[in-house]
Amino acid sequence: MKTLFDIPHFIVKAIQDCAKDATLISASSVMIGNEMGARILNNANEVAHYEFGASLSSTSILNAMNQIAVGKSEMEIAGELARLGQPHTVISIMATGERFQYANLYPTNKKVRLGDKISLTCGFKGGLSSRAGYAVSEAKELPDDQEDYVERVSGPYFNAVVKWLETVKVGYPAADVYQMVEDVLPKERYHWHLNPGHLTADEEWMSSPVYPNSPHTLKSGMIFQIDIIPSVKGYAGVSAEECVALADASLRETIRRDYPELHERIEERRRYLREVLQIDIHEDILPLSNTVAYLRPYLLNKELAFVNE
Numbered sequence: 585m586k587t588l589f590d591i592p593h594f595i596v597k598a599i600q601d602c603a604k605d606a607t608l609i610s611a612s613s614v615m616i617g618n619e620m621g622a623r624i625l626n627n628a629n630e631v632a633h634y635e636f637g638a639s640l641s642s643t644s645i646l647n648a649m650n651q652i653a654v655g656k657s658e659m660e661i662a663g664e665l666a667r668l669g670q671p672h673t674v675i676s677i678m679a680t681g682e683r684f685q686y687a688n689l690y691p692t693n694k695k696v697r698l699g700d701k702i703s704l705t706c707g708f709k710g711g712l713s714s715r716a717g718y719a720v721s722e723a724k725e726l727p728d729d730q731e732d733y734v735e736r737v738s739g740p741y742f743n744a745v746v747k748w749l750e751t752v753k754v755g756y757p758a759a760d761v762y763q764m765v766e767d768v769l770p771k772e773r774y775h776w777h778l779n780p781g782h783l784t785a786d787e788e789w790m791s792s793p794v795y796p797n798s799p800h801t802l803k804s805g806m807i808f809q810i811d812i813i814p815s816v817k818g819y820a821g822v823s824a825e826e827c828v829a830l831a832d833a834s835l836r837e838t839i840r841r842d843y844p845e846l847h848e849r850i851e852e853r854r855r856y857l858r859e860v861l862q863i864d865i866h867e868d869i870l871p872l873s874n875t876v877a878y879l880r881p882y883l884l885n886k887e888l889a890f891v892n893e
Contacts, residue, residue, distance in 0.1 A: 586610045616783075618758075618793040618800045624783055625805035628838040631829050632846050634785065634807055635872045638711025638827040639849070640667045642873035645706050645713035648678060652719060652883045654698050658691035665706040673788045674712060677705035680719065699727055701820035702883050709786045711827030711873050712809060718820055721884040730819050737774075738822040738881040741814050742890040744769040745824055745877050746863050748781070748810055753868040754832045758793040758800040765812060774814040784809045784827060804832035807872070824879040829870040836870070862892040 586609040589596050599608060615623050626634065648664040662678035677683070678691040680700045696702070696719050705714040717738065723731050747768050752761060765780040782792035784807055793800035807829045814822060831839065840847040853871035857863045861877055879890045 586613075616791040618791060618798075621791065623785060623790065625803055626785075626807055626829065627805065628835060628842055631805075631807070631831070631835075631839060631870070631872070632843045634710030634827075634829075635846055635849070636710060637670070637673075637708035638713075638872035639874055640670060640708045641706045641711050641713040642826060642875040643667065645704055645715055646875055646878075648704055648706070649715060649880065649883060650886060652696060652702060654696050654719065654884070657693045657695050659693055661696075661704075662691035665704075667708070670708050673707040673709055673786070674705060676707075677703050677714075679703040698884075699725060703821065703823075707788045710807075711784060712788050712825060713827075713873055713875060714823040714825040715879075715883075716821040716823040717879075717881050717883045719884055720882045722882060725882075725884075733819055734881050737814060737816050737819045738879065739890070740769055740774065741812065741822045742824070742877075742879055742892075744780075744812055745810060745879075746892050748812075749828075749857070749863050749865045749869060749877060751866070752781070752802065752808075752830070753866045754802060754804045754830050756802045758798040758802060759796065761794045761802070762796055762798065769812065769814065774816060776812055776814050778811060778813055780810075780812045781808050782811055783807060802830055804830055804835050804868075806830045810876075822879070822881070824875075824877060826871070826873045826876040828876060829872055830868050831870050832868065836867075839870075860891070861889075 589610050590612055615621050644665045644667050648661050651661045651664055658678045658680055665676040675689055680694055680696045680702055683703055700719040702719050703716045718726055720726055726733055744765055751764055761781055779792035779794045781794040783790040809825055809827055811825050850870045854865055857865045863877055882888055
């Protein structure tokens with residue numbers, strides 16, 4: 585892999601032309617390698633800075649979800665995805681019906697119709713939030729051949745997110761994270777392809793230690809996107825992608841001491857996950873966004889969300 589370069593080829597070619605006898609190797613691992621990369625671990629100060637972006641993205645997504653209504657345009661709803669003048673790390677998505685029709689990547693004046701598929705994504709430095717579901721209030725409003733969407737797609741997905749939050753911890757083998765998701769949400773049936781957990785920072789996707797037979801273990805200071813993307817033919821997608829940090833006792837204590845307001849926000853999110861959503865989140869996981877595991881399958885129903893049983 586050290587001969588694969590993640591920079592434009594004209595730069596590689598120019599260096600090769602200037603140093604014809606040199607052997608060029610990729611040094612990306614110096615910065616983002618899963619063992620010794622300089623950027624893969626974050627201290628308390630960095631966690632505090634990245635929590636700002638993760639919190640913004642989740643607040644934006646929640647506000648946009650609350651604006652979804654039949655007759656509203658993608659643009660009207662997408663207006664909620666901009667916050668405090670901060671630059672986005674990915675294209676903001678608010679799509680009703682089929683995504684990217686006529687090569688449109690951005691929100692348009694297309695209006696939400698009852699039964700439409702809905703996709704929402706917003707990301708700032710430090711975290712991305714994403715949601716997908718249907719513009720309905722209850723199952724009987726779903727398209728005729730998709731009334732089992734909760735049982736077939738979104739329910740199993742939610743179970744996978746719960747398992748992730750209750751299992752992952754500092755020192756956990758990355759290969760076991762991958763296998764855990766495979767056990768709960770078999771790829772053969774749910775057709776997910778990307779790493780079910782990847783590191784984030786200034787960029788939305790930095791690198792990932794989570795892949796089949798990975799030799800890596802999860803470390804304190806890593807910031808993860810819980811990024812599991814099922815694709816079941818004939819149904820809308822489902823997503824509750826959010827941002828969390830891994831922190832051992834030492835890092836948690838430093839955050840508590842040096843950033844008490846951040847500590848209290850994290851604890852409030854953990855209380856919500858445990859007491860309302862009934863998810864026994866591991867103590868090493870710090871929710872950096874406000875909507876971790878908060879999933880509404882029927883996006884016109886603002887009072888209905890999944891709870892662990």
